[in-house]
Amino acid sequence: MNMLAEELNEVLRETVAGRLLSGLGQRLYFPKGIIAQSAEARKNAHFANATIGMAYQNGRPIIMSAVADEIPSLTPEEIVVYAPTAGVERTRLIWKDILAQKNPSIDPQGISLPVVVPGITAGISYIADLFIDEATPVLSSRPCWDNYELIFGERRGAPVTEIPFFGSGPGLDLDGIRQNFRSEARSGQVRAILNFPNNPSGYSPTHAEADTLIEIVEEIAESGADVLVICDDAYFGLFYDADFIQESLFGRLSTIHERVLAVKIDGPTKEDYAWGFRMGFVTFGSKNLQSVHYDALVKKLMGAIRSSVSCANTPAQTLMLKTMDDPRTPAEKERYYNLLKSRYHAVKHFIESRPPLDCLQALPFNSGYFMTFRCVDIDAEKLRLELLHKHGIGVVAFGTEFLRIAFSSIDESQIESVYRIVYDTARSMGNS
Numbered sequence: 001m002n003m004l005a006e007e008l009n010e011v012l013r014e015t016v017a018g019r020l021l022s023g024l025g026q027r028l029y030f031p032k033g034i035i036a037q038s039a040e041a042r043k044n045a046h047f048a049n050a051t052i053g054m055a056y057q058n059g060r061p062i063i064m065s066a067v068a069d070e071i072p073s074l075t076p077e078e079i080v081v082y083a084p085t086a087g088v089e090r091t092r093l094i095w096k097d098i099l100a101q102k103n104p105s106i107d108p109q110g111i112s113l114p115v116v117v118p119g120i121t122a123g124i125s126y127i128a129d130l131f132i133d134e135a136t137p138v139l140s141s142r143p144c145w146d147n148y149e150l151i152f153g154e155r156r157g158a159p160v161t162e163i164p165f166f167g168s169g170p171g172l173d174l175d176g177i178r179q180n181f182r183s184e185a186r187s188g189q190v191r192a193i194l195n196f197p198n199n200p201s202g203y204s205p206t207h208a209e210a211d212t213l214i215e216i217v218e219e220i221a222e223s224g225a226d227v228l229v230i231c232d233d234a235y236f237g238l239f240y241d242a243d244f245i246q247e248s249l250f251g252r253l254s255t256i257h258e259r260v261l262a263v264k265i266d267g268p269t270k271e272d273y274a275w276g277f278r279m280g281f282v283t284f285g286s287k288n289l290q291s292v293h294y295d296a297l298v299k300k301l302m303g304a305i306r307s308s309v310s311c312a313n314t315p316a317q318t319l320m321l322k323t324m325d326d327p328r329t330p331a332e333k334e335r336y337y338n339l340l341k342s343r344y345h346a347v348k349h350f351i352e353s354r355p356p357l358d359c360l361q362a363l364p365f366n367s368g369y370f371m372t373f374r375c376v377d378i379d380a381e382k383l384r385l386e387l388l389h390k391h392g393i394g395v396v397a398f399g400t401e402f403l404r405i406a407f408s409s410i411d412e413s414q415i416e417s418v419y420r421i422v423y424d425t426a427r428s429m430g431n432s
């Protein structure tokens, strides 16, 4: 059991609540991960807060004009009525169209209608409910979003097997990934979650790496294993370099093999700068599955929704529709994308124009909200605390090895000084 859970259980041990806790209740805890470190940074990061996966400009969150303008004029029907369990029909249909437009590899006839869930986190958790039992390993990247451990590990009792995705080369360690998939395939079933653009590394595969990833999945399916691939596409669309993929792996995964079930989980959270909406989508795709199968899967998912939150948030779905219908939206999204892309280039420029540090090595990055350093012979958590308490800079440590900087939440004008301080502080703690 996690140490933090044990500490909470110890506090509650002599109480009625402690005696009544379920097995899951005993396993749950609040991690000292991104959210806790962000809360710490909100108090102390007076110079720059680069902890949180949101996009800020001049100290305020970015917001789409359609959302800001429409809120006061929503009708009661658009705010307070219950939404259908699987979501408002038009929202689902439009999202499906958008998926097909942005991902030419998707065959719209061959996938389910997206189901609205209360955020991508909820979508992942529901898919875990449907497909992941206790002691069933889930393959993921190392490093990965820290919430996977809580969702798969603690909630479902399913160990997260983190595959080191980055070796010493410039991109993915495909041999290592292949070996891990092959070895899991010996059990007859493989469950994996792929997250590109990746949190925390900011990496998306090259076109050739994407081909190999697809080939790896196809190979293990061909060898007889059933494969679930969850595509966590939280940061979809924020691709900054044409040498790397510009669309989700879901399209190809949903057509490669009858033994592969692909699930795309995405939403407006990061793509449309609507973090607090608590709205996401889950879409199923698999070669040979027909609409009758998708209907059954959607009903299973509706059971998971109905038995937890009952339905997703109505105002968020209304506002998403208004945003999608608003003629200002495409240009505005382009502007925000360019804002983030320009920050990405500023970070790249800083790193490429300095002599590399032995103690702080940038993992490859080309997309999304973040980039991450591997800390060598220095402790990422100690570096984080030093940056926060001595310099007022908030960043996130993933264990002792990785330090994540969310360039999405700092203005470009601050990038040079933030990174200079990070480098100087790391250098003072290490040997170079």
Ligand SMILES: Cc1ncc(COP(=O)(O)O)c(C=O)c1O
Pocket: 053, 118, 119, 120, 121, 122, 145, 195, 198, 199, 232, 234, 267, 269, 275, 278, 279, 280
């Ligand atoms: C990889 C990844 N997946 C999912 C999420 C959560 O998305 P949502 O806020 O829609 O639940 C995040 C948010 O930080 C994330 O980084």
